[in-house]
Every structure is written in C-alpha cells, then in structure tokens.
Amino acid sequence: MDKSTAESSNPTFLRRHLSQLKVLTRLLEHEIDSAKGAEISLDRELVESMLDTLEIFVEDVDGGETATRSGGRRASATTEKPSVTRLN
Numbered sequence: 001m002d003k004s005t006a007e008s009s010n011p012t013f014l015r016r017h018l019s020q021l022k023v024l025t026r027l028l029e030h031e032i033d034s035a036k037g038a039e040i041s042l043d044r045e046l047v048e049s050m051l052d053t054l055e056i057f058v059e060d061v062d063g064g065e066t067a068t069r070s071g072g073r074r075a076s077a078t079t080e081k082p083s084v085t086r087l088n
C-alpha cells in the first residue's frame with residue numbers, strides 16, 4: 001500500500017480534510033439563507049474559492065494526481081502546493 005492510499009484510509013486524515021467541506025457547506029448555507037427570492041447571486045471570486053476548496057480536498061484524498069480544470073487559474077495539480085483562500 002503506497003503512502004497516499006495509507007493516508008486516505010486513515011480516519012483522522014479523512015476527518016481533518018472533511019473539515020474543508022464542512023466550511024464550504026456552511027458558506028453555501030449562509031448564502032442560501034441570506035438570498036432574497038428564488039435566485040442566488042454569488043461573486044465570481046467566492047465561487048472560485050469554493051472550487052479551489054473542492055480541488056484541494058480531492059487532491060489530498062487522491063494523492064495529488066487529479067487533473068485541473070481546463071482554462072483554470074492553476075496550471076497543474078502536481079506542481080503547485082495546495083493553498084486555501086481565506087474568506088473575510
């Protein structure tokens with residue numbers, strides 16, 4: 001079993017990385033609650049931050065071997081260190 005498989009099967013590893021998704025779900029809940037009417041309007045920067053969070057989670061669980069979005073801001077998943085955008 002390689003290192004990435006051993007890490008991703010560890011409950012502590014998964015629990016720590018699931019916290020990223022918990023923050024994302026809380027953010028989406030907040031945006032839904034604060035929206036007026038049936039439509040939700042999100043800033044592009046906020047959506048990009050949400051996508052980055054999801055990409056980081058997937059890369060961490062997959063061991064950094066996932067492909068990036070075409071036309072995205074990031075050139076390659078294996079050359080850049082994952083970072084988290086802080087939302088104010």
